[in-house]
Amino acid sequence: MTSTIVHSLVHIDGSFCEGGGQILRNAVALSALLSKPISIPNARHNRRPPGLRKQHEAGINLAATICSAETEGVHLASTSVTFKPGKIxxxxxxxxxxxxxxxxxxxxxxxxxxxxxxxxxxxxxxxxxxxxxxxxxxxxxxxxxxxxxxxxxxxxxxxxxxxxxxxxxxxxxxxxxxxxxxxxxRALPPVTLTERGPVRLVRGEARVGGLPFILAERMKNAARATLLAGGVSPTAIRINAVRESQEEAFGSGGGILLLAETDNGCVIGGSSVSTKSKAPEEIGNEAAEELLRNLRHGGCVDGYLQDQIIIFIALAKGRSTVKTGPLTDHTRTAIKIAEQMTGATFHLEENPSGFVIISCDGIGYTPSL
Incomplete structure (x- = not known):
């Protein structure tokens, strides 16, 4: 007689912490990898309007295609999703x-x-x-x-x-x-990243598509001025202004991304996206101020990368240790989902000066035959 392991549904509260789309993305990805069926009530409960938008529907359907999953509630405005993965x-x-x-x-x-x-x-x-x-x-x-x-x-x-x-x-x-x-x-290796090292270069691009090149120049100049005022050496700043051709972009818009590279190989970001209600100078200032904030706390990863690496260190084999800035709600959410789905254990050491040490004992995931 043969026996089949049947996983019971893992229930994940879609209103937890940030209560947005990240709960859906992380839970669905881990469900597919670990062959654990999930149900998510209160999907995007803390967003207005709540429920799935088209991008969440597309993302869940993409994951479902990868793992031949059965799904329920994957449609626009749905507030309850069930995802039962098959084999990848x-x-x-x-x-x-x-x-x-x-x-x-x-x-x-x-x-x-x-x-x-x-x-x-x-x-x-x-x-x-x-x-x-x-x-x-x-x-x-x-x-x-x-x-x-x-x-x-x-x-x-x-x-x-x-x-x-x-x-x-x-x-x-x-x-x-x-x-x-x-x-x-093979399993992913653990990450040890606790010494950022001094910043050696701040590079970036201010770009527009379907808009005059001068707007990108104004973003660039504003960002440079803010970085200089924040103590970055003028010889370390290299920001380009770019205007995309009609073939390279659909619609009109723009944005700026700044990257601080350190001697130890860390890359810290700061960014902002153009909107009709904001002058180019405001967009440039926002990106530079975000970068400076990310540099002040002394962490090795910025706020965006902080939450994106949680899944991977939970799956990795061994203990990962990463120094970062103050925890975002997205990161707290990602940790909660990773612990619930994988059984990995996280430890947070929050320092009064602003930085946080995230440690994780990962599960050493490798796919079953």
Whole structure:
């Protein structure tokens, strides 16, 4: 007689902490990897309006396709989702398109963990993500390209190729990003990152599409002035202004990303996205001020990267230790979901001066045959 292990539903409160889309993304990704069915009531409870938007629907459906999942409640405005994963068989060639300016980077967040592990060697999966590339309420695609993916390569040995085919700005979207995701047959190594080292360079790009080049110049100049006022050496600042061609961008918009590189290989970001209600100078100032805040606390990762690495250190084999700035609600949410889904244990050492040491004993995940 043979027996089959049947996992009971794991119930995850969608109103916990930040109560937004990150709960959906992290829980669904871990559900697919670990073959644990989940139910999420109160989905996006703390957002107005609550419930799924088109980008969440597209992201969950993308993960469902990767792992042949059965789903319930995956539709616009739904406040309750059930996700019952099947087997992940790689490689995959997939396209996801919410039909809106929904963030391509958030689509990558839900799908990447699902594509990262294989029980036997295989060629990379190919992923085309459509929608918004530079929007508020999500990391810009430039951040993913220049901060998150280099972190994955440096610390986990995962070399994910990303190409921006076309930028899509809010509210039209219309962007397209291509990713090639290799899969691993081994567990991820732990991360030890506690010494940032001095800043040696602040580089960046202020960019516009469908708008006059002078607006990018004004963003750049404002950011530079704020960095100088914040004590950054003028010889360390290298910011370019860029105007995209009509073929390179859909719609009109812009933004700025600043990156501080340190002697120890850390990359700290600061960014802002253009809106009609804000002058270019305000956008440049916001990005520079965010970067300066991220530098002051002495952490090795910034606020955006802080929450994105939680899934991966929970899955890694051994103890990871990362020094960061004050914890965001997104990070507290990510830790809660990771502990509930994986059984990894986290320890937080919050220092009165502002920095936090995140330690995690990961589970050493490898896919079953």
């Amino acid at each position: 068989e790689l490689p995959k060639t997939l396209t996801a398109d919410p039909g809106t300016a929904g963030s391509t980077t958030l689509l990558l967040q839900v799908s990447l963990p699902c594509l990262l592990f294989s029980s036997s060697p295989t060629s990379p999966s190919q992923l085309t993500l459509c929608g918004g590339t530079n929007a508020s309420q999500a990391p810009q695609i430039d951040y993913t390209q220049h901060v998150f993916l280099p972190f994955m390569k440096r610390h986990f040995g995962v070399d994910i190729a990303l190409k921006i085919m076309r930028r899509g700005y809010f509210p039209k979207g219309g962007g397209a990003v291509f990713c090639s995701v290799p899969s691993l047959t």
